[in-house]
Amino acid sequence: MMKKLNNDLISESVLKIGSVNEVRGNKIIIKVDKEKNAPHLIYEGEIIKNVSVGSYVKITKGFNEIIGKIEGEYISDDKNLSQTEYKNFKDKIKRFLNVTLVGFIDRESDKDDVVVKFKQGLKELPLIENDCFLLTQDEFEMIHSFAKEGADLITIGTLLNETSVSIKLSVDKLFASHIGIFGNTGSGKSYTLAKLYHELINKYSKSSKFQNNAKFLLIDFNGEYAVNKKDETIIIDKEYKDRYFLSTSKLDGDRFPIPESxxxxxxxxxxxxxxxxxxxxxxxxxxxxxxxxxxxxxxxxxxxxxxxxxxxxxxxxxxxxxxxxxxxxxxxxxxxxxxxxxxxxxxxxxxxxxxxxxxxxxxxxxxxxxxxxxxxxxxxxxxxxxxxxxxxxxxxxxxxxxxxxxxxxxxxxxxxxxxxxxxxxxxxxxxxxxxxxxxxxxxxKIDSEDIINNKKPLTIISLNDVNVEMKKIIPLVVCKYYYEYFKKNNLSRDKYLNIIIDEAHNILSRNSIRESENWKDYRLETFEEIIKEGRKFGVFLSLSSQRPSDISDTIISQLHNYFLHRLINNKDIEAIGRTVSYLDKVSFDSLSILPQGACILAGLSADLPVVIKVDKINEGYEPYNETIVLTNNWK
Structure with missing residues (x-):
């Protein structure tokens, strides 16, 4: 018992960084102890990172432990420092952290055990002079564990700055929702889309219940997810998907089957x-x-x-x-x-x-x-x-x-x-x-073939060889057909449909000048109905776009989970800030400087916005969208 007490005291002395100096709602200011201004600390023989913008701190208030995220810092002169105490310039500096409170650590009794969980939200605020600590490794991993115990999980990637921490998401919380994947060209959004659905379909592809009850319809504008009719395995093996290569310029292109009705x-x-x-x-x-x-x-x-x-x-x-x-x-x-x-x-x-x-x-x-x-x-x-x-x-x-x-x-x-x-x-x-x-x-083509209820979970419609006008019409016709079918036949919600639209700005834009206002309104109203009412019938939308500012605000604001890659254009960043309520200031400010392959995950499936590095897809399943290496063909 004495040994444990000593360990706790050592832990507190090393991890304690300061105390609460000011409380203004969920925004607080922490005064950092002067001896903790070093960039790293040594704890149990290991070098650990000290406080930094974007990291987390723990504030203790009695037996309550409150978690906050550091959003900024500033310094000021210590006017109370006497001449005799002044030895070094750093002794004269007082360091303060701007922190937003994001949640708390909850301890619940479960029979003979105590279950420790991180919960989003606040049940009480800290007081001035409450002690503040760095998180232990266990606490850090706990607040990045977003799924309930026993839930089905898929692994998307790791934290960008802590690659030892994997990001695992609940299948139910992520895919029973509308998803938005946004980012400039080359930022990795198509790769993220392919990764999400490769992990999901691959996890359940051999299950007969999955084959009977799950359907994924992917509208591919640029031919990134369907390249040829042979053995191409983008996202998932050929045996688990139907692919339609539509064309308005050729007579021998595929024809998408629709019933006579x-x-x-x-x-x-x-x-x-x-x-x-x-x-x-x-x-x-x-x-x-x-x-x-x-x-x-x-x-x-x-x-x-x-x-x-x-x-x-x-x-x-x-x-x-x-x-x-x-x-x-x-x-x-x-x-x-x-x-x-x-x-x-x-x-x-x-x-x-x-x-x-x-x-x-x-x-x-x-x-x-x-x-x-x-x-x-x-x-x-x-x-x-x-x-x-x-x-x-x-x-x-x-x-x-x-x-x-x-x-x-x-x-x-x-x-x-x-x-x-x-x-x-x-x-x-x-x-x-x-x-x-x-x-x-x-x-x-008119066909009695029932592709909605066949045992291939993924249907990809490639519009790469379709003219601009029909690229707007085909997705609307097909998506409305699927949605109306589920609306009439899936009241028990035992079936699942996910409509995945890559380059969604092509059909969800309010700024198009190629078409009449009536036609544009009808198209947008159709997809807005799907995103507002589809959940009742087991229908969900996944949108990927490099221009979120072109997409209707109504549609973006109805999304539940976001994967935000690098965005450079101010209008796109403003559109995200205007419609995405899950982002904190640090995450929002980092949108324009994210490296390729990294994205901010925010929404219902993650308790906190986190910057993740998306894991590599198994070879052969990645989308066909790599940037050409010019010098390979020039020398």
């Missing part, structure tokens, strides 16, 4: 065609939902009747405001549905040329094969019908996409001819149809 959805087409709310969306709704359009586009005779009816309307009831060759324009639009891969109307061009060659246009007195519609209207239309019904139509070749395109074409000409809509209002949407359908059919 999704393609018949108004929201799907509103997103793809960027339909405005007031006029274009109602027109689109009628194109998709009119029963006669749905039924007539299923059969050869139905399609012939639709073509004939629109031609008859143009030639017998058309307004004088229409172009003279409006009927040719209509037939040319149908011809565009034919592709080199699939010819639906095999002789439509010949029929169009026959009609054009044998029709004399005089509004109110059109003559077809010598028959005047103003004098013999029935004979005129019968003659027109007989020509139209010579069409050869391969209904079996009509895909779901082509069927919907035909419905939009037929409905567009019908509502314009009837005067239900103005061409100025719905014309811009209709003019986007051809381009959008060509792009859509390159990146999507």
């Amino acid at each position: 999704e393609v018949n959805d108004l929201t799907f087409w509103s997103i793809l065609l960027k339909a405005t709310e007031q006029t274009q969306k109602p027109f689109l709704d009628s194109s998709l939902s009119k029963k006669y359009l749905i039924e007539y586009t299923k059969t050869e005779d139905g399609l012939k009747n639709l073509i004939f009816n629109n031609l008859a309307l143009i030639l017998t009831q058309g307004s004088k405001n229409l172009e003279k060759d409006f009927h040719v324009y209509f037939l040319d639009e149908l011809l565009k549905v034919n592709t080199t891969e699939c010819v639906i109307f095999s002789n439509l061009k010949e029929i169009r040329n026959r009609i054009r060659a044998n029709l004399i246009i005089n509004y109110g007195q059109n003559i077809f094969f010598g028959i005047d519609n103003s004098k013999e209207p029935q004979k005129f239309t019968d003659n027109l019908k007989s020509v139209v019904f010579e069409l050869e139509i391969h209904v079996e070749k009509i895909s779901i996409f082509s069927k919907i395109r035909l419905q939009i074409i037929f409905n567009y000409f019908y509502v314009i001819l009837k005067g239900f809509y103005s061409r100025e209002h719905i014309g811009p949407l209709y003019n986007r149809v051809e381009t959008k359908f060509n792009q859509i059919t390159k990146v999507f």
Whole structure:
């Protein structure tokens, strides 16, 4: 007992650094003992680091032990020092530390044992003259142990300045949350993202429950996580992931499978065609939902009747405001549905040329094969019908996409001819149809394949070869499809979905000038709903970006855990300071000087903000993003 008491006294005498000089809420000032101004101390035969900015101190108040973080220091002259006591200049200096209180050491009885834990927050404040100590190694490790005993852990890295202390995080606290990974290019954010999900998926990949209940969807804008279709193992082995290399420039790129029910959805087409709310969306709704359009586009005779009816309307009831060759324009639009891969109307061009060659246009007195519609209207239309019904139509070749395109074409000409809509209002949407359908059919396919419920936990969608416009549309379509599925089918929350968006500023920016405000608002509102409501349905977002200032403040402020790499731009630093509430002053001030591979971890999974060095990923699993070494190719 006497030996233990002596050890405690020695420990206190060595580790004691000073006393509380001033208390202002959770901000206190500690006066450092003059003999403790050396940079290092010797304790139990080891050299230990003395107090420094960013380190921790322990303040004792009776049996209570309060933990504070040193955020700054300053010195002043000791005016009470007498001339006889003055021997050295350092004797004249008084050293003070600015400390913010962050938590306390709690001792709880557990049967016969006493459990010692660090807890964030304060239950009481220190008093002036309370003694202050350096932390022992055990205490230091304890406050950096963020997970409960018995929790499933993954190791992310080590403390940057204390590499002997590993940072282990609770799987539940980290991944049942929204995650933000931010940093300038080359700072290591992509590596951190790959490390997080490599550790997690690798830990559980062989578990059948994990395969059945966990899904990770990674939107890869720059091809850093999916490089080729062979044996590439970025993040995880090939057998545990699906990869889709989408392309708008090639015909042989992958196509992402979506069910037919999704393609018949108004929201799907509103997103793809960027339909405005007031006029274009109602027109689109009628194109998709009119029963006669749905039924007539299923059969050869139905399609012939639709073509004939629109031609008859143009030639017998058309307004004088229409172009003279409006009927040719209509037939040319149908011809565009034919592709080199699939010819639906095999002789439509010949029929169009026959009609054009044998029709004399005089509004109110059109003559077809010598028959005047103003004098013999029935004979005129019968003659027109007989020509139209010579069409050869391969209904079996009509895909779901082509069927919907035909419905939009037929409905567009019908509502314009009837005067239900103005061409100025719905014309811009209709003019986007051809381009959008060509792009859509390159990146999507109708398939009953259920990739949401297959046993491969990771799905990577590479957008590296997709044009800028579709790079904004595809993630929205796919993420909304996944979110709506979980919203309807995961009320018991036994399933888990993590949507991972790399370079998230590409689709979550408010500053884009390439698109209308309505479309931008819709896109942001969709992701804001996911980040606000997704937790209820087991859906979480992980965002990685080099420009946090471009991302909506609403989205950044809703994140729960942050991995903050080096940020140089003032706007980016300000965005983090404005929206991230977990950072202390020391951590915030160090954002611009972090070395490559180091980041600040802050949020619900860590009791305190800490600067960590991310561990290396096992060889072969790292992202494809290394900076080119120029001289390797130049000499």
